Amino acid sequence: MDLSELTTIRVGGPARELVRAGSQQELVDAALTAWAGGDEWLVLGGGSNVVVSDDGFDGTVILAESRGIERLPGDGVRLRVQAGENWDALVAHTVANGWSGIEALSGIPGSSGAAPMQNIGAYGQDLAQSLVAIDFLDYLSGDVERVTADELELGYRTSSLKRGRQGVVLAIELQLEESDTTVAGYDQLATALGVAVGDRVPTREVRRHVLALRASKGMVLDASDTDSVSCGSFFTNPIVPENVGRSLPMDAPRWLEPDDVNVKLSAAWLIERAGIRRGFSLPGSRAAISTKHTLAITNRGGATAAEIAELSRYVRSRVMAEFGILLHPEPVAVDVEL
Template sequence: MTDTAPSESTAPQHDALLADLTTIRVGGPAHTLLRPATEQELIVTMRDVWQRGDEWLLIGGGSNMVISDEGFDGTVIHIATRGIQLVSQTDTTLSLRVQAGESWDGLVAKLVSRGWAGLEALSGIPGSVGAAPIQNIGAYGQEVASVLDGIDFLDYDNSEFVHLTTAELELGYRNSVIKEGRAGVVLAVYFTLTASPESTVQYQQLATALGVNIGDGVPVQQVRDTVLALRASKAMVLDPNEPDSASCGSFFTNPIVPEHIARALPADAPRWVVDDEPVADVVVPLGETPAPPPPPKPRLVKLSAAWLIENSGVNKGFRLPGSRAAVSTKHSLAIVNRTGADAAEIAELARYIGACVLSRYGIHLQPEPVAVGVELA
């Protein structure tokens, strides 16, 4: 790749309100806002910003951010670079390179309409493609990790363009090396999809909604339509006519705890073992004494953050006295901005919910959104 001069579209804006770029509609002004129009302009812009030593902040779809009312006293780069490139195709697979600013749900809709399976259960998730591997987004039994082939990345440490494989990203539950602190910019994401008219259902709530069993095959378009309906019932689809949709979606991740902590919860608390690995066979020659087995690894269990919240006394629709932030009336995992709340009110409610769960169950809830200038926990 070669550098080119930025176009007029990257002319800086000053004091632009960041609330206009986030789905929860909070955030004060940006000292400088840049909107590179192409991938090459994004590369040039980032190298210039880093060379100047500016404080910098990236915003894509703005669906997973809470920005303070004071805004950001630095340079904000709004990533809206778009383009879908065919890398290779066979009778059974399709490999794509998708630029970071593409709409996530727009990409899923295109793939489903063409009969490509692998992302249909991730329908309706707001935000951009570039954010998907950072968070390793997942829902209804699918995760980005299962179809990801790597990313093109501009590394902050040396301003170099690099390709990171899926293994190098070290993807975990809503996590990656980028989220853990490897600084830089996702330029494009590579996916490999399967040519299939059907999707294998892997999540009980989705199976129930479809009227099938786990492991059954269902047309990919039917899976997408059902997931969109499920998300809409929880106000988890961006909709200007839905008062509860001004949010970050799920505000807290489902806690993963040692099994003994999960056992202390009431019997009706949902839980899922997440690392129940089989013990490997060991071959010992005749006449030799086998080495003692390693101590058993404590099993980890994923809990339902929504159940913990509701059973700690925070019900759907809850709001603190005088606050304009509220828990969604449709889903206790979402904090919504229905009546002009500011970032301080969103953060106050988030901390209150976390304190209630900690006090009742001794479990820390981890906020999902990126916090900029605010304390969410």
């Protein structure tokens, strides 16, 4: 099977071996078998944040299809969620039950097990605010361990898992509030809701407006929307020293980081000011910048991983030439240079 059938951007050649793991134990067994054989291995959940080479993957691809949401005993709302559980289905479940903490993360594609990898975040929330721990199959020891959120060193779109800690996320543990209201913590969301930042609003309304905002940017998977055939945001917002931020034009968005030394910039602003507009594509390429949002690279139909990568490198080179700032791709690259 071509991995293009298993990734949201619809690129990637065949896997030498494909194993479906429908339970946590099957996920453990599949990984241990691949490791024992010295095989190259790759775990896929929803396939939403990965670009795989057109040559495919010469190893074992493990599909994490384990499902289950379990409420644990104790104070508050503590959940254990299996790695293969669809992330947005989990968010919908929490909102329907009157639990708050991840409602602003509605519409993010992919599986729950992949969420800690890059500490998913949007509209004033990120996973770090709710994640307690993960059940983790460690590559070095072969043991199933409970790894706390602190040990994962979660940061802006990163974690120790993304920085080289090898293994398989088997389940995640979340701590949520038993409340059907939440704080509107992001300007754009608060404006859409018609409230001030910091006001409490119903979680159902937050979910509804977040889904609408994401859909307006092509960031909700939709078979009828070509702009949604993507990895979502393709580049992270760069974090640079404050003096670098001050060197940009006055209208460049920038947000002071908690360390009071660095600022976060808008990758979308940098891309647009480097002369790359919505819908842009290189001559003859079937990869294009989304017509709704410059942060997304989309497959307009039949694009190859090589075309996606070529456009990514072009965008990065234009921003570097214009501003001297290096953009970092967000997706995991498998045998392809983004």
